[in-house]
Amino acid sequence: MTALSVRDIGISFGGVKAVDSVSFDVEEGSIFSIIGPNGAGKTTLFNLISGVYLPKAGTVSLFGEDVTGVAPNRLVARGLSRTFQNLQIFFRMTVAENVMVGRHLKEARGIVPHLLSLPSVVRQNRDSRTEAIRLLDRIGLAGRADDLAANLPYGELKRLEIARALATEPKILLLDEPAAGCNPKETEDIERLIEAIAADGVTVVLVEHDMRLVMRISNRLHVLDYGKTLASGTAEDVRTNPEVIKAYLGTHGAEEAARARR
Amino acid sequence: MGRLFNHPLAAPALIALIVIACGFGLGSNFYLRVAALVWISALAAIGLNLLMGFAGQVSLGHAGFFGIGAYAVAVGPNVLPVSPLLALVLGIALAAVIAYLVGRPILKLKGHYLAVATLGFGILVYMVLSNESGLTGGPDGMPVSRATLFGWRLKGVDTWYWITGGVLVVGAWVAVNLVRSPTGRALRALHDSEVAARVVGVDVARYKLVAFVVSAVYTALAGGLLALFNGFITPDVAGFMHSIEFVVMVVLGGMGSIVGSLVGAAILIALPQALSAFQEYEHLALGLILMVFMIFLRKGIVPSLVALAGRGR
Numbered sequence: 180m181t182a183l184s185v186r187d188i189g190i191s192f193g194g195v196k197a198v199d200s201v202s203f204d205v206e207e208g209s210i211f212s213i214i215g216p217n218g219a220g221k222t223t224l225f226n227l228i229s230g231v232y233l234p235k236a237g238t239v240s241l242f243g244e245d246v247t248g249v250a251p252n253r254l255v256a257r258g259l260s261r262t263f264q265n266l267q268i269f270f271r272m273t274v275a276e277n278v279m280v281g282r283h284l285k286e287a288r289g290i291v292p293h294l295l296s297l298p299s300v301v302r303q304n305r306d307s308r309t310e311a312i313r314l315l316d317r318i319g320l321a322g323r324a325d326d327l328a329a330n331l332p333y334g335e336l337k338r339l340e341i342a343r344a345l346a347t348e349p350k351i352l353l354l355d356e357p358a359a360g361c362n363p364k365e366t367e368d369i370e371r372l373i374e375a376i377a378a379d380g381v382t383v384v385l386v387e388h389d390m391r392l393v394m395r396i397s398n399r400l401h402v403l404d405y406g407k408t409l410a411s412g413t414a415e416d417v418r419t420n421p422e423v424i425k426a427y428l429g430t431h432g433a434e435e436a437a438r439a440r441r
Numbered sequence: 442m443g444r445l446f447n448h449p450l451a452a453p454a455l456i457a458l459i460v461i462a463c464g465f466g467l468g469s470n471f472y473l474r475v476a477a478l479v480w481i482s483a484l485a486a487i488g489l490n491l492l493m494g495f496a497g498q499v500s501l502g503h504a505g506f507f508g509i510g511a512y513a514v515a516v517g518p519n520v521l522p523v524s525p526l527l528a529l530v531l532g533i534a535l536a537a538v539i540a541y542l543v544g545r546p547i548l549k550l551k552g553h554y555l556a557v558a559t560l561g562f563g564i565l566v567y568m569v570l571s572n573e574s575g576l577t578g579g580p581d582g583m584p585v586s587r588a589t590l591f592g593w594r595l596k597g598v599d600t601w602y603w604i605t606g607g608v609l610v611v612g613a614w615v616a617v618n619l620v621r622s623p624t625g626r627a628l629r630a631l632h633d634s635e636v637a638a639r640v641v642g643v644d645v646a647r648y649k650l651v652a653f654v655v656s657a658v659y660t661a662l663a664g665g666l667l668a669l670f671n672g673f674i675t676p677d678v679a680g681f682m683h684s685i686e687f688v689v690m691v692v693l694g695g696m697g698s699i700v701g702s703l704v705g706a707a708i709l710i711a712l713p714q715a716l717s718a719f720q721e722y723e724h725l726a727l728g729l730i731l732m733v734f735m736i737f738l739r740k741g742i743v744p745s746l747v748a749l750a751g752r753g754r
Contacts, residue, residue, distance in 0.1 A: 229640060255642035267637035269630045271697070279623075280630045284642035286623040290651060293622030294615050296449070300622055307623070340637075347641050 180242065182207040182351050182382040183259075188227055188237030189406075197223045199406040200237070205351075205384055205399075207242075210377050212385040212393045214417075215403035216426060221386040222264055224403065225355050228384075229261045230254050241351065256284055258350030262340040262357060264386070268328050275324040277339055278311035279304075281346025314342040318372060334365040341372060351382045358389045370396060394418065402426070449621055452699040453614035459703070460606035470598045477598065477670060479703075479710045480605040481663050484612045486690040486702035488659020491616055493688070494696030495625065496652035497632030498548065499556045502563025503687050506657040508570055508679025509536045510664030515585045515674050516576050525588040529665040536661030537654050544653035548646065563684045571676040582675030585668045601670045608666060612659060613699050619655065620699075628652050629697075660687070693734060695741025704742050708734075 183205040190198050198220045205211040213221050226232040228239055230251040238247045241257050249257075260281075269277050286307060292300050315321040318338040323331065331339065337357055344352055354373065358366040370392050377383050377396075387393050393400065394414045402409040402423050410420040417423055463476050489503050513532020514525050523531065547558040571580045588595045595604065619625050627648045630638040635645050668674045677683065686709055694705025712730065716723045738745035 231636060231640075251636070251639040252642050252644050255640065261640050263637065267634040269633040269637065271633055272626070272629055276626055276629075280626050280638065280643070281641045283623060283627060288623060290624060290655075293624045294619055294655075296618035296622070300618075303623070304621065343637075343641060 180207045181205065181240075182209075182242060183211075183228070183384065184238075184240040184243075185224075185228065186238045186240075188224070188234050188239065190223065190227060190232055190235045196406050198227060198234075198403075201401075201403065201406075201408050202237075203401050203408075203411060205382055207350075207382050208377065208380050209398040210373065210383045210385060210396050212387060212397040212400045213403060214387070214390070214393055214400055215409070218405075219403040220406040221403055222355055223406075225261060225353050225384075225386060229259060229353055255347050255349075258348075259353070260344040260347045260349040260351075261353035262337075262344050262355055264355040264359060266333075266336050266340065268336050268339060270327070270329040272328055273325050274315065274320060274328050274331065274339060275308055275311045277328050278314050278342050278346050279307045281343040282307040282310060284347065311342075311346065314345055315339075317345075317375075318342045319368070334361045337361060337365075338369065338372065341369075341376075345376070345381075349381060351384065352376060353384045353386075355386045356388060357385070358387060358392055366392060449617055450614070452617050453610055455700055456613045456703055457610045460610060464599075464602060464606065473598045473602045475711055475714055477602045477605045478667075479707045480602075480609040481667050481670065482687075482690060482710050483703040483706035484605075484609050484666070485660045485663035485687055486694065486706045487609075487612055487616050487699055488656040488663070489687050490656075490691045490694075490696065490699065490702045491619065491628075491659070492652045492656035493691050494698065494701075495620055495632065496628040496649060498649055498652060499552070499688075500559040500653075500656070501556050501681075501684050501688065502559035502561070502566070503656070503660050504679050504681070504683035505563040505566035506536045506540065506660040507664035507667075507683065507687075508566050508676065509539065510661030510666075511668040511674045511678050512570055512577060512664075513661075514665045514668040515583050518586050520576070525586055525669060526590065529588075529662070529669070532665050533658055533661045536657045540654045540657030541650065544650045548649040548653060560681070560684070563679065563681060567676055567679045567681070570679050577676065580676060582673060584673050585671065587672070588669050595669065605666055605670065608662070609703075612662075613703075616659075616699050624648070624651060689731065692741060693731065695743040695745070698741065698743040698747075701741050701743035708742075 181204045186202050187200045188198060189200050201224060213224060215221055227234045230249050233248050238245055240246060241259060246254060246257060269280060286303055312321055312324055315324055320335055320339060341357060358369045361369060366389060373383055374396055397414055399413060400417045401411045402417055404426045409426055410417050410423050467473050467476055485507055492498050492500055510532045513535055514528050517523050517528025517531060518525055543562055547555060550558050570577050577583055627643045630643060631645045631648055639645055664678060690705035690709050691702060693708060695701030712727060713723060716726050719726050734742060
């Protein structure tokens with residue numbers, strides 16, 4: 180089944196077409212990567228899919244249902260969550276609390292029981308914490324559950340964002356450069372984590388610059404350049420596509436490469 | 442020690458101890474009176490702290506809600522067949538409704554723009570209270586009839602000391618409950634990153650409104666208590682300076698610290714009394730003390746001292 184379908188989506192900022200008529204389908208349970216040079220519109224595309232931006236043209240569907248323009252918090256209820264390229268951590272909260280916020284829609288949200296701390300609320304807090312610790316254990320941070328998030332190093336915060344998104348029990352997870360700024364060991368951890376998430380049946384859409392990582396784990400790739408689709412297909416299709424080589428190496432670089440081959 | 446600090450009942454229990462200790466320790470009616478005023482201001486400051494310190498939304502007009510609570514108690518029994526205590530309940534409900542109606546449009550604003558919009562709301566309430574002389578007695582203020590509870594007239598400084606102290610302790614307990622609940626986590630989350638809160642399912646607009654209404658309820662309750670305690674009320678309770686004082690209490694005591702709101706209120710209410718010996722230099726001394734506090738304890742008194750104590754261990 181198609182988990183996510185994007186049709187002719189587009190948005191412009193001040194006359195610049197940041198994303199221009201992009202279309203693709205993501206198969207349920209697969210790992211789908213969006214790659215492209217800096218400024219190609221990858222994060223903008225994520226913002227359009229996750230409801231952070233309202234598209235000027237085109238549609239987004241989740242599992243066959245049109246969700247174009249639906250607010251991000253409502254998309255969560257439909258099974259979509261995401262992480263951010265620039266860290267969006269709740270720095271004044273503890274590590275466990277960061278993940279517990281991800282349980283928000285699974286919790287009863289009546290204000291009066293919260294004000295009075297009724298036994299049901301106490302029980303629910305405990306359940307949310309248990310689930311948070313389980314997820315932290317999965318990313319290797321259970322030992323830091325009660326530390327302030329602000330005190331964690333960068334690589335651990337990247338994983339914490341993933342744990343927080345997983346707490347919403349997503350069916351589709353958008354990961355925006357999860358390995359950016361991570362050392363080789365951390366990148367390897369993230370790669371294993373993404374594969375484990377996909378193995379659980381969660382559809383993963385990935386924006387990532389680490390080509391080794393992308394080529395290894397993606398079922399399909401979609402290449403953007405200047406907001407437009409440049410190529411789409413399997414890792415092998417994309418790697419050998421002359422247009423992609425040109426965009427990544429530059430026209431001059433591509434000629435050099437071609438000359439060197441001769 | 443750290444575990445004790447983190448217990449949900451730590452802040453309300455500490456505040457209860459302070460209220461009880463002062464109740465038996467402060468000998469004269471003058472001191473009990475100042476302390477009761479501190480409890481009332483602390484209640485309003487805790488309410489504003491829920492909005493500013495936890496949800497991260499500023500308000501420079503909270504004295505408006507204080508004024509609504511105070512004048513509901515004063516005016517209510519004159520125009521409706523209600524007792525002062527019932528008028529207090531109605532005033533709190535009115536403040537909640539007004540907070541909801543005002544909050545919906547203005548909470549879309551951020552930072553300085555929200556500050557100016559709330560400022561405008563406070564000025565509006567002040568203008569209405571001082572201009573509707575027929576109802577409110579205008580700028581000269583109006584008397585408030587004595588409250589009775591089960592036929593017992595609530596009067597005397599010590600009676601009101603224990604009433605206001607008791608309400609403060611309950612208010613602190615409720616605030617701590619809220620902060621530690623899913624609602625509280627949503628508020629603290631949107632303070633740090635609205636977009637991250639949204640993508641895990643938090644309806645940011647709704648939770649800002651929740652924080653605004655709850656804080657308005659606290660502040661209106663404080664205003665109503667002041668009216669009942671004082672027996673007389675003027676529009677200055679809703680004035681701009683009063684709004685600023687609440688903000689100073691929250692920031693000075695510590696944003697996001699319930700005990701801090703009590704400390705901030707105590708300093709702003711009690712210090713001018715202590716400084717009255719300086720006569721015309723009183724405000725100069727107060728201003729200097731506030732500056733020194735903020736320079737050396739820049740996260741506010743309570744959070745800074747807790748951090749210092751943590752480093753000392």
